[in-house]
Amino acid sequence: MTDEEIGLAKAMLADGIKNDAVHFYFNRADRLLSPGRITQIKQGKYGAAVPAASRAEVDAFVADWKSRQPAGAVPTTGHPADAETIAALFEVVGGSWKVRLGETDKAECKLNFRLAPLDRFAGVIKTIAGFANNKGGYVLFGVRDETLIAEGLQETLFTDTDPAEINRALVGSLDPVPHVTKVTVAIAGAEIGVLYVEPHEHAPVVALKGIGNIVSEGAIYYRYVGETRQIKPGELRQIIAIREQRAVAEFSQRMMRVAGGTEATLNLDTGAVTGKAGAFLIDRDLLPTLQFIREGDFSEAKGAPALRLVGDVEAVDQQERDRIRVIRDAVTPDAVVRNFLRDEVVAHPGQYLHAQAHGANKWLPIWYYLRQANVEPEVMAAELQERVATHPSSRDAVVRRLQGGDSAFKDHPGRPAQLREAFARGEVVAPAGVADDLAFANAVMGLPAAQSNIAQFKPLLLACLDRAQGHDQRSGLRRSAIYRAACRVDELLHR
Structure with missing residues (x-):
């Protein structure tokens, strides 16, 4: 200041x-x-x-x-993606609202938004990569780049686009994938679309493939003042130096914790895990099968990454060796649905909710695991809102459901409606095969609150899920319907 x-x-x-x-x-x-x-x-x-x-x-x-403030401005929390923070990028000049500092190393202006075909989005992908490799920044849609005046979006395409679609475009184009937040703000009555790009903590972000004549495969883009282009040697050396500094700092901190007895060491040759409080031995035959899964804040300071050991381990003391099993595996969407349908009691139910912030699936059971975790919905919603999500739209969908905003209920006409009428009469017939699974799942989505014996639908949906494990589009469509149907059963039984 x-x-x-x-x-x-x-x-x-x-x-x-x-x-x-x-x-x-x-x-x-x-x-x-x-x-x-x-x-x-x-x-x-x-x-x-x-x-x-x-x-x-x-x-x-x-x-x-x-x-200099847009009408209706209110105090900002200071988060870069807050509507009020974004509004502060603009000021009145000559009776028009313009970008305050112009196109800089943190702001890029686009009049129109087009996600498809991908060639039309290539310039934005390039800019996003450049922002992620520098200090982050804003792609502003509805702002004419020649004049910097906020003219507003002429179509609803930006507003109507699911953030998951934008993320899918980035997943196929960049690695690692930048974290992008989609926001719509009103500037003096003009609707402006904004993609806020966070600086990536594991830069450099690299282009996976060529897109038109704009993005080149293997290129590293960097945001300079007013333009995005391939990185210069100086900036690349700086990114590498920062990564090295971070790696050395993390290694030093971890070694200090090991020396202090708060962490253990694993010998990958012998399988011996040794710490201050004791030791255990991992069978050598199991060492090649071990998985190291990066997760957030489950054992260290909140928000800090940690590694969880998954596999069969053997405890060791001076007297005896007892075989034990680490129960929890990597939480996948399939595991979230299957464990619910099987009525499994899981070791870490809270992780089955946290994991939903990092996948594209918006419909997975939540209330069953919330009860096991013995946590109030508003507490879990607050926890999820504080987390950095790989898929913010999926996290937000879970938060809305926890807050009572969304329901898995969906009233499908036709064959599903006929099945629901049969359900109401107590006539629940298991689907005979793949041809019946989609109609059955769609019927379950529309179950009313008065439906009796809700639990009987669990094994039937599980059988449907077993038949929907293919990699083709139809199997994916059936899985999506089954997942949402499971959510409807979940909210009727446990909400």
Whole structure:
């Protein structure tokens, strides 16, 4: 913060304005300011020698600030993807709302949005890769790049596009996949579409394939001021240096924890796992089958990644060896549905909810696992909202269901409606084969709350799922229907 800003903040704090409100005046999209900075000013730890501004200076500053804000602006939390933070990118110039700093290394303007065919989206993919390899940034749709004026989107295509479709385009084009948040904001009545790209912690992001004449296979793109192009040696060396520094820091921290006894070491030659509290031995025959699964915050500080050992292990002490089994495997969508349909009691039910933030499936059972975890819906919803999700739209879908906003209920006409009428009469006949599975699952989606003996549908859906394990499109369609039908049974039994 400049001395002038510090003086203004001091005067506002002296007038009794709360810290978060003061923070709102000085936080900008192009310069995100930590709320702790305002606390430091209030405590005299930051800018202690700067005098407070006068009342007239504060009034003039506030009046000027308000004249530059979109109508209806409210305090921002400071998150880069907040609508208010994005609105702060714009200002009034000559009666028009324009991008405040123009096209920079953090902002790119596009008048129109097109996801398909992929060639039409190639320029955006290239820009997203460039932002991810630098400091992150915004792709602004509905803004004319020549004038930087917010004209607004002329179609609803951006609003109607599922974020999962955007993610699928990125998954097939870039590795590692950048984290992108889709937002729609109103700037003086003009609807602006925004893709906020986070800086990737495992850069460089590399193009997997060529797309038209814009994206080249194997290229590393970087966002420079006003343009995205292939990275220069200096920036690439910087990315590599940062990765090396992070790897050394993580290794040093882990070795300190091992030395302090808070973590154990695994000898991959002998299978011996040794720690301060004791030791166990993994059978040598099992060593090649072990999986190391990266997960968030299940055993360390919240939000920190950890590694979980999955496989058969053998405990060792001085007296005896007992065979034990680590129960939990990698949580897949299929496992979430199957364990519910089989009434399995799982070792870590909360992980069956957390895992849904990292897959494309929006319809997986939740209430069954919530009961096992003995957690209130609003508590689990808050946990999920705090997590960095590989598929934000899937996480948000789970949150909406936990908050009572969405239901798996869907009323299908035709054959499914006839089956529901039979269900209501107590006539539940198992589907005879693949040809009947889709209609049966669609019928189960429409089960009313008054339906009796809901549990009888579990083994029937499980049999349908067993027949839908192919890799063809029809099998995928049946699986999607079965998953949602399982969700309807889940909410009727356990919600």
